[in-house]
Amino acid sequence: MGSVDASNGKKPTVIFVFSIGGPGSGKGTQCAYIVEHFGYTHLSAGDLLRAEIKSGSENGTMIQNMIKEGKIVPSEVTIKLLQKAIQENGNDKFLIDGFPRNEENRAAFEKVTEIEPKFVLFFDCPEEEMEKRLLGRNQGREDDNIETIRKRFKVFLESSLPVIQYYEAKGKVRKINAAKPIEAVFEEVKAIFSPEAEKVEA
Ligand code: UDP
Ligand code: MG
Numbered sequence: 001m002g003s004v005d006a007s008n009g010k011k012p013t014v015i016f017v018f019s020i021g022g023p024g025s026g027k028g029t030q031c032a033y034i035v036e037h038f039g040y041t042h043l044s045a046g047d048l049l050r051a052e053i054k055s056g057s058e059n060g061t062m063i064q065n066m067i068k069e070g071k072i073v074p075s076e077v078t079i080k081l082l083q084k085a086i087q088e089n090g091n092d093k094f095l096i097d098g099f100p101r102n103e104e105n106r107a108a109f110e111k112v113t114e115i116e117p118k119f120v121l122f123f124d125c126p127e128e129e130m131e132k133r134l135l136g137r138n139q140g141r142e143d144d145n146i147e148t149i150r151k152r153f154k155v156f157l158e159s160s161l162p163v164i165q166y167y168e169a170k171g172k173v174r175k176i177n178a179a180k181p182i183e184a185v186f187e188e189v190k191a192i193f194s195p196e197a198e199k200v201e202a
Contacts (some may be wrong), residue, residue: 021123045099070151075108102159122128123178
């Protein structure tokens with residue numbers, strides 16, 4: 001895809017890090033900290049989909065219905081939004097948050113970009129803790145009600161965990177204990193990014 005393909009035969013210079021975890025695991029919160037400290041551009045697939053609904057696009061109603069049901073939006077829709085956001089941005093380091101959510105998302109994204117993620121952050125958090133956070137956060141999201149939350153947990157276990165397992169087999173997963181307070185979780189996150197930052201500066 002345009003600016004991030006390898007058509008000149010050289011290795012692509014764009015870096016992707018995926019941020020994956022159950023709903024309420026704190027991915028988005030930690031991503032904001034990572035941007036501040038390590039200069040990545042944060043792209044939340046969920047935020048891009050919600051913006052697409054708001055923009056009144058022809059896919060809006062379909063996306064809204066899927067989010068309300070906790071279902072995964074078709075890969076081509078999400079990937080198009082990510083691709084556009086990547087191309088519009090001049091950065092060469094992207095933190096892709098809440099994506100890929102299933103094997104199809106993963107395979108389709110890698111096919112389009114021809115780039116594997118540098119590593120995958122896995123925010124590991126017990127379900128009771130995630131449920132407590134989602135019910136307490138009050139962001140006015142249509143999917144933060146107990147009925148949809150249960151569906152999102154199920155989709156995470158059935159569809160997103162296999163993606164983690166896939167990357168685990170490739171040695172790319174960096175697992176974080178996400179059940180702690182924000183600052184404590186960020187200490188773990190920092191330790192994962194810091195060696196890389198030093199390498200870049202060297
Ligand atoms: N979603 C999707 N594909 C994605 C990312 C999100 O279909 O790649 C949809 C899905 O319905 C999900 C919802 O958007 O339940 C909210 O995702 P987000 O990552 O914003 O929420 P989180 O699970 O992090 O609370
Ligand atoms: Mg989120």
